[in-house]
Amino acid sequence: MKNFLSFADAGDYKALLAQALEIKQNPFGYQHVGRNKTVGLIFFNPSLRTRLSSLKAAYNLGAQAWVLNAGADSWTLEMADGAVMNGTTQEHIKDAIAVMSEYCDVLGVRTFPTLKDKEADYSEEVLSKILQYATVPVISLESATLHPLQSFADLITVAETKTKPRVKVVLTWAPHVRALPQCVPNSFADWFSEIDWVDFVITHPHGYELDPKFTKGATIEYDQRKALEGADYVQAKNWSSYRHYGEVLSTDPSWMLTPEHMNLTDNGKFIHCLPVRRNVEVSDAVLDAPGSLIIQEAGNRTFSMQTVLHELLK
Ligand SMILES: CCC[C@H](NC(C)=O)C(=O)O
Numbered sequence: 001m002k003n004f005l006s007f008a009d010a011g012d013y014k015a016l017l018a019q020a021l022e023i024k025q026n027p028f029g030y031q032h033v034g035r036n037k038t039v040g041l042i043f044f045n046p047s048l049r050t051r052l053s054s055l056k057a058a059y060n061l062g063a064q065a066w067v068l069n070a071g072a073d074s075w076t077l078e079m080a081d082g083a084v085m086n087g088t089t090q091e092h093i094k095d096a097i098a099v100m101s102e103y104c105d106v107l108g109v110r111t112f113p114t115l116k117d118k119e120a121d122y123s124e125e126v127l128s129k130i131l132q133y134a135t136v137p138v139i140s141l142e143s144a145t146l147h148p149l150q151s152f153a154d155l156i157t158v159a160e161t162k163t164k165p166r167v168k169v170v171l172t173w174a175p176h177v178r179a180l181p182q183c184v185p186n187s188f189a190d191w192f193s194e195i196d197w198v199d200f201v202i203t204h205p206h207g208y209e210l211d212p213k214f215t216k217g218a219t220i221e222y223d224q225r226k227a228l229e230g231a232d233y234v235q236a237k238n239w240s241s242y243r244h245y246g247e248v249l250s251t252d253p254s255w256m257l258t259p260e261h262m263n264l265t266d267n268g269k270f271i272h273c274l275p276v277r278r279n280v281e282v283s284d285a286v287l288d289a290p291g292s293l294i295i296q297e298a299g300n301r302t303f304s305m306q307t308v309l310h311e312l313l314k
């Protein structure tokens with residue numbers, strides 16, 4: 001593993017999953033790997049789970065860690081190569097990333113999409129610059145198109161709770177009051193389309209089709225109720241349109257997940273990456289039900305990150 005940016009970087013996902021389940025059972029058993037190492041975390045956007053679970057993962061592994069909120073704690077960064085920096089930007093990203101690489105052994109970076117410039121976002125323009133200038137391995141803490149640490153934690157959660165050899169996993173779109181990135185659903189599809197013991201279904205209104213490069217192997221079902229029939233796991237998440245880039249095409253409240261929706265499943269368990277707009281995306285009754293795994297799923301963010309750090313630092 002050189003960097004951790006997508007499912008492809010997981011390599012043998014079965015081995016990585018087994019390692020994660022072992023680390024979860026023995027979280028302090030690998031401190032020789034992190035001793036005398038430093039984890040750097042740069043956030044260009046807000047975070048609770050990713051920020052805190054990454055620190056916890058570093059400490060579990062015996063490493064030190066620092067966090068930088070780009071633009072708030074640091075100088076205003078210039079992203080354009082060749083720019084004449086006589087305006088409001090005070091430091092070029094090429095200098096900032098090269099310098100931060102001097103202060104850590106692995107660099108985690110969160111860089112959300114613009115949701116305005118589809119070409120820039122889907123070419124991962126900012127992450128590509130970071131990869132170009134970093135001199136240490138890079139971990140995506142959610143990039144412009146993917147969120148691999150979240151999807152890996154989701155896989156850990158499903159694997160450790162499933163009671164059947166093969167499970168039906170459904171990703172359903174949910175309404176929201178804002179335009180959100182496609183990163184979480186793209187990444188969930190990037191991972192769950194490839195797991196050989198999962199039947200993977202994506203359901204959403206017309207116009208919310210994700211980039212086909214992530215949804216190969218998934219069944220796309222526009223009828224949410226039909227998609228939910230017999231599901232073992234349901235992940236709800238809002239995303240803005242990929243085709244009509246960044247647009248909110250629907251706020252249809254009938255897509256909000258309720259117990260009536262979950263009654264269509266096969267005693268299905270519920271997951272959501274959080275943060276969630278309660279009673280807009282998903283009802284309290286679903287989020288707080290015995291079959292809701294949202295807190296266990298959030299807890300598994302520590303172990304997805306700790307496993308990746310172990311692979312990159314060992
Ligand atoms: C983990 C989720 C992060 C982000 N959520 C919001 C609210 O921006 C998203 O939807 O990608």
Ligand SMILES: NC(=O)OP(=O)(O)O
Nearest residue numbers: 047048049050273274
């Ligand atoms: N799920 C997740 O990544 O949460 P944060 O955005 O709070 O880190």
